[in-house]
Every structure is written in C-alpha cells, then in structure tokens.
Amino acid sequence: MIKFKPVAVVALIGCLLTLLPMRLMAGWDELNMTQGVTQVSQDVYEIHMMIFWVCCVIGVGVFGVMFYSIWRHRKSQGAVAATFHESTTVEIIWTAIPFAILIGVAIPSAKTLIAMEDTSNAELTIKVTGYQWKWHYEYLDSGVNFFSTLHHDHNAARQLGADVDLSQFEHYLKEVDNPLVVPVGVKIRFLHTANDVIHSWWVSDLALKKDAIPGFINENWTVINEPGVYRGKCAELCGRDHGFMPVVVRAVSQDDFASWLQQQHAATDSPKSRQAVSTTSSNDVQPQRTAVN
Amino acid sequence: MSSTTTADHHDEHHDHGPQKGLARWLFTTNHKDIGTLYLWFSLIMFFVGGFMALIIRAELFQPGMQIVDPMFFNSMTTMHAIVMIFGVVMPAFVGLANWMIPMMIGAPDMALPRMNNWSFWIMPFAFAMMLGTLFTDSGGPAGGRTLYPPLVLQGGDSFAFVVFAIHFMGISSVMGSINIVATIFNMRAPTMPLMKMPLFVWTWLITAYLLIATIPVFAGAVTMLLTDRYFGTSFFNAAGGGDPVMFQHIFWFFGHPEVYILILPAFGVVSQIIPTFARKPLFGYASMVYAT
Numbered sequence: 006m007i008k009f010k011p012v013a014v015v016a017l018i019g020c021l022l023t024l025l026p027m028r029l030m031a032g033w034d035e036l037n038m039t040q041g042v043t044q045v046s047q048d049v050y051e052i053h054m055m056i057f058w059v060c061c062v063i064g065v066g067v068f069g070v071m072f073y074s075i076w077r078h079r080k081s082q083g084a085v086a087a088t089f090h091e092s093t094t095v096e097i098i099w100t101a102i103p104f105a106i107l108i109g110v111a112i113p114s115a116k117t118l119i120a121m122e123d124t125s126n127a128e129l130t131i132k133v134t135g136y137q138w139k140w141h142y143e144y145l146d147s148g149v150n151f152f153s154t155l156h157h158d159h160n161a162a163r164q165l166g167a168d169v170d171l172s173q174f175e176h177y178l179k180e181v182d183n184p185l186v187v188p189v190g191v192k193i194r195f196l197h198t199a200n201d202v203i204h205s206w207w208v209s210d211l212a213l214k215k216d217a218i219p220g221f222i223n224e225n226w227t228v229i230n231e232p233g234v235y236r237g238k239c240a241e242l243c244g245r246d247h248g249f250m251p252v253v254v255r256a257v258s259q260d261d262f263a264s265w266l267q268q269q270h271a272a273t274d275s276p277k278s279r280q281a282v283s284t285t286s287s288n289d290v291q292p293q294r295t296a297v298n
Numbered sequence: 299m300s301s302t303t304t305a306d307h308h309d310e311h312h313d314h315g316p317q318k319g320l321a322r323w324l325f326t327t328n329h330k331d332i333g334t335l336y337l338w339f340s341l342i343m344f345f346v347g348g349f350m351a352l353i354i355r356a357e358l359f360q361p362g363m364q365i366v367d368p369m370f371f372n373s374m375t376t377m378h379a380i381v382m383i384f385g386v387v388m389p390a391f392v393g394l395a396n397w398m399i400p401m402m403i404g405a406p407d408m409a410l411p412r413m414n415n416w417s418f419w420i421m422p423f424a425f426a427m428m429l430g431t432l433f434t435d436s437g438g439p440a441g442g443r444t445l446y447p448p449l450v451l452q453g454g455d456s457f458a459f460v461v462f463a464i465h466f467m468g469i470s471s472v473m474g475s476i477n478i479v480a481t482i483f484n485m486r487a488p489t490m491p492l493m494k495m496p497l498f499v500w501t502w503l504i505t506a507y508l509l510i511a512t513i514p515v516f517a518g519a520v521t522m523l524l525t526d527r528y529f530g531t532s533f534f535n536a537a538g539g540g541d542p543v544m545f546q547h548i549f550w551f552f553g554h555p556e557v558y559i560l561i562l563p564a565f566g567v568v569s570q571i572i573p574t575f576a577r578k579p580l581f582g583y584a585s586m587v588y589a590t
C-alpha cells in the first residue's frame with residue numbers, strides 16, 4: 006500500500022498544478038452562465054454560482070468517500086466486509102443535512118423569483134407577440150409597433166445548399182431586420198402572447214424568459230443598466246423555423262430612445278395603419294442604428 | 299409452466315422443451331423468454347434512437363443548416379425522445395423485471411404469462427407504426443416529445459399514428475405493470491413477507507403502481523388532442539374556449555411520475571449490485587423501502 010501513496014500524491018499535485026495557470030480560465034466566461042446587465046440577471050448569476058459551489062462540495066465529499074472506500078477496502082488487501090446495516094443516527098443526519106441545504110438555497114431563490122414577478126410601477130410597456138416565425142413588438146404607450154424577423158442576408162445564407170462564406174457574418178443567425186429598441190435605466194414591462202403556437206421570448210443577458218401562449222398574456226420586467234445590443238432566441242419549439250426567429254434588443258440612452266420614438270412616429274402617416282408602420286420602420290431603423298453604435 | 303401451456307400441440311414423443319424457431323418467441327409464455335425479447339427490443343430501439351441522436355448532433359455541428367431540413371430535424375428530436383423513453387428505458391426495465399422478479403420472490407413464472415406475451419408483442423407494432431410515419435409524405439411527428447398543442451396539431455396525419463402508437467405503448471406498459479403487481483402480491487414464496495423482498499422488487503412494485511396511475515391520464519390527454527385535431531373539439535384551443543396550458547398540466551401529471559418510473563428500477567438494480575459485490579447487507583433496508 007505504501008507503494009501506491011507517492012503515486013497518488015504526485016497525481017494530486019499534478020491535478021492542482023494544471024488548475025493554476027489563469028490562461029486555462031480564459032474561456033470560462035463564455036462557458037459559464039452570463040452575468041447579464043440587470044440587477045435580476047446578477048442575482049440569478051449569484052444564485053447559480055452559490056448552488057454550483059454547493060454541488061461541488063457535495064460532489065467532492067460524496068465521491069471522495071466513495072472512491073476512498075472502494076480503494077481502501079478492496080479484496081486484494083484482505084478487507085473484510087462489515088456486517089452492520091442499521092444506524093438511525095446516521096440516517097437522521099444524512100436526511101437533515103440535505104434538508105438544511107435545500108432550505109438554504111430555497112430562500113435566496115424564492116426572493117429572486119418574487120422580485121422577477123413584480124411588474125408594478127413600470128414606466129414603459131411593450132407587448133411582445135410570437136408568430137411563426139417572427140416577433141411583433143408594440144409599444145403600448147406610444148402605439149409604435151413593428152415586426153422583427155431574421156435578417157434577410159442571414160436568412161438567405163442559412164438555406165440548405167446555399168454556399169455562402171459564413172465568416173462574413175459577425176452574429177450569424179442572431180441578427181434581425183428591426184431590433185427592439187429600449188431605454189436604459191427605465192423599468193420596462195413586457196406582455197407576452199402568441200398568435201399561432203407557443204413561443205418563448207428569451208434574452209439571457211436580461212435574465213428574461215417567458216412563454217408566449219396564444220390566448221394568454223404573461224408578463225415580466227427589466228431595468229437594463231448598460232446600453233448595448235443583447236441577443237436571444239425563441240426558447241419553445243414552435244415549428245419549422247423555431248431556430249430562426251432571433252431576438253435582438255438594443256438598449257440606448259433615454260434621449261436616444263425618445264428621438265428614436267419620434268422618428269418612428271414621423272415615419273408613420275397615422276398610428277392606426279399598422280401594416281404601414283411595420284414596412285416603413287424597417288427602412289428607417291437601419292441608418293439610425295449605425296448612428297447610435 | 300411453459301411446458302404445460304404448450305401441451306395443445308400433440309407430440310407423440312414426450313418433448314416438453316420449448317418450441318423451435320420463430321414460434322418459440324411468438325407464442326412463448328416463459329418469463330425468461332419474454333424478458334429476453336424485451337431486452338433485445340430495447341437494444342434495437344437504442345440503436346434506432348441513437349442513430350437519430352447522431353443525425354441531430356451532426357446537424358448541430360455547425361450553426362445554420364447543413365444536412366437535414368428543419369422539419370426532419372424536429373421529427374428526429376421528437377422521435378428520439380419517444381423511442382428512448384418508451385422503446386429503450388421502459389422495455390429494458392420490464393425485461394429485467396421479467397427475468398428477475400419471479401426468481402427473486404421464488405415464483406415459477408409471472409402471474410399472467412399469456413398477458414405477458416401480449417404486452418410485449420404489442421410494442422413492435424406500436425413502434426413500427428410510429429417509425430413508419432417517417433416514410434410518409436407528411437413526414438414524422440415534429441411537434442416535440444411533449445406534444446404541446448397548438449404546435450402538435452399543425453402536423454400532418456402522422457399525428458394520428460403517433461397517438462395510436464402511444465395508446466398501444468400505454469396498454470403494453472399497463473399490462474406489464476398489472477402482471478408485475480399480481481406476481482409480487484400473489485406468487486411470493488410463503489416465507490417472504492413484503493418487508494423481506496429484495497429492493498429491486500420493491501422499486502418495481504412502486505414503479506408499476508405509478509405506471510397504472512399515470513399512463514391512462516397520458517392516454518386521455520393524447521386522445522383529447524386527437525379529438526381537437528379531427529373532431530372539432532377545443533379542449534386545448536384558446537380560440538374555441540379551451541386552454542393550451544391545461545394540456546401541459548395533464549401531460550406533466552404523467553411526465554413527472556414518469557421520471558421516477560424511469561429511475562426507480564435503476565435504483566433497485568444498484569441496491570442489489572452494490573451489496574452483492576461489497577459482500578455486506580444493504581444499509582438501512584427499511585428506510586430505503588420507505589424512500590421508494
């Protein structure tokens with residue numbers, strides 16, 4: 006048995022050494038859950054990391070005991086099996102500990118879940134309607150509304166047999182013709198529904214994901230802290246092009262948002278003619294987006 | 299048992315062994331033969347479902363579309379799930395139950411050997427019917443394994459075949475479960491009270507009850523889908539006063555116990571193997587039974 010010990014020690018040190026260089030951690034942010042740009046997404050990230058480390062400790066503990074027992078008590082070393090098979094004390098302990106851990110993770114989770122549901126006092130309400138296979142956005146306070154579909158160039162490139170160099174697209178299949186434009190620092194309430202089948206509007210940087218169900222209106226909210234472009238997708242299988250109805254949210258300063266809204270109004274003869282809005286706005290958004298970026 | 303039930307072929311020479319060739323497997327009432335059939339069926343379906351998974355992963359190797367049409371991709375994910383759940387995991391455990399439960403409780407065979415034969419032989423037809431829809435014009439089912447309306451109602455007529463196949467799979471599972479419950483309660487050796495049963499038998503007893511309780515609910519839900527699609531009802535159609543979320547509630551009344559149906563027999567297997575190879579009695583048998 007002494008013969009094996011140095012080997013085990015060397016292996017352990019080797020494992021620890023490989024963890025040291027931070028270069029190995031460089032891709033971590035892309036692998037791990039996003040921290041996002043809202044308070045809720047930050048809370049969700051922290052709960053995720055807390056539970057992740059709890060799982061790590063449990064995993065190392067349980068598998069450590071298991072592998073040690075198997076290694077230490079192997080037959081070739083003359084181990085004799087114990088014959089005990091009951092211990093009420095042990096069973097109470099290993100029932101109570103998981104129970105306490107569950108309560109410990111349930112409290113912060115419940116707090117965040119309750120915060121997520123509190124859509125009161127929103128300054129801006131946007132109705133999001135899922136269609137096969139696009140999104141329709143309607144700013145209920147101002148009447149501005151338009152469809153948002155997969156960007157035409159991306160749609161052409163993704164066709165089966167289309168021989169296109171995909172490296173020309175920075176965000177392949179994650180670009181839309183008309184992104185949703187929202188102000189930063191404002192509580193925005195989203196109303197979710199669908200026109201045909203169930204969709205789900207999902208933007209992970211904002212920690213927003215809600216089923217859009219025909220005949221139902223679900224709601225959630227966000228306050229975006231940083232301007233930027235945040236991308237998401239439909240997260241409920243909705244048919245043929247479920248993978249090709251991306252979400253793009255462009256968060257801009259409140260002044261830029263006000264002027265964008267003005268521009269949308271100007272581009273529309275009358276707010277009632279919604280068809281006209283959706284077609285004209287698609288032409289107007291493009292130059293404006295480059296201006297803000 | 300099998301030698302007495304097959305006595306209606308009038309052999310002059312007293313050959314009481316199993317029949318030869320295909321007839322042995324088609325007409326068998328022997329629990330080990332049926333267990334073997336279940337296990338082979340499960341293995342074959344594992345390769346079928348695994349091949350579908352390969353298609354899914356090959357398509358996802360790069361972003362965009364490379365190999366298959368999105369509808370075919372969706373029917374691969376849908377069928378992969380149904381094949382793996384109903385065609386691989388569940389038959390594998392029923393096969394193990396057929397082999398092990400009579401031997402573990404000291405019974406000569408299952409309580410209902412003819413129903414045992416029937417409950418197996420329904421399954422190949424159910425899966426042939428479901429997999430066959432892949433070769434029809436409208437393609438296989440592509441609405442996802444959870445069969446959520448309204449999406450699932452948009453598909454072609456493969457939907458009706460899938461509902462029928464699910465009914466068959468359900469009947470097969472319920473008959474298998476009834477058989478297991480009947481065997482465990484009626485055919486234990488006289489010296490084996492419930493609290494001395496091997497843990498695999500215990501986990502399967504609970505699994506069988508879960509199946510009997512939840513499969514009919516699932517069958518009812520898919521039947522409501524069927525009438526929504528073909529007979530103008532609006533159980534799940536919001537425009538007709540129905541509720542698409544109600545399907546999700548009914549589905550998960552089945553779906554949540556289903557995860558225990560899939561894992562409990564495996565827990566039972568582990569609880570037999572580890573004590574055997576550790577050469578020591580199972581720790582905390584009674585609490586393991588109550589936990590099941």
Ligand SMILES: [Cu+2]
Nearest residue numbers: 204205239243
């Ligand atoms: Cu969708």
